[in-house]
Amino acid sequence: MISDTTQKLCHPDRSGAKASGVEGPAFFHSAWSSSLPSAQRLASFCLFALLAFSAACNRGTSQPGTLNPQSAAKRYPLKGKVISIDKQAGTANINNEPIPGFMDPMVMPYTVKPPAALDQLQPADSITADVVVEPGKYWLENVKVTGHSKTAAAK
Secondary structure (H helix, E strand, C coil), X not given: CCCHHHHHHHCHHHCCCCCCCCCCCHHHHHHHHHHCCHHHHHHHHHHHHHHXXXXXXXXXXXXXXXXXXXXXXXXXXXXXXXXXEECCCCEEEEEECCECCXXXXXXXXXXXXXXXXXXXXXXXXXXXXXXXXXXXXXXXXXXEEEECCHHHHHC
16 A cells, blocks of 8 residues: 555645555546546447547558559550550550650550550551559550551551
8 A cells, every 4th residue: 555655745736635556646546437437437448449440440551452453553654656466465566665764665565455445556556555554464555546557548
């Protein structure tokens, strides 16, 4: 038990208060227990726990793109020339200009989405598009022909 001298030193403004057997300031314990009935204390505790839990649940996902796969995708503007088209595979080989922040100029196959966009392309066409990049895959969207090949114009 706490001596009267210790009680007066720890709680000089509450000289008549006696410390309880619970650790912590006697003032807090007595004020808390006398001002709220046990049902209200339980309700207050539950409310606090619920708020803390909901705050922890709303922090966002730990793995980007888990809920919305498009959120992890990066987009880059592409300008290039169509080299060849493989409608069966849904791809086109494109000789792209440099893509800042992504790649140097090169010829490479790109999947085209939607596949029906391949119907507008002819070898030697100049195009613009968006390169969409996700971990482990990439494709073209919003393909626009900016200049037709001479053979396509002659037809």
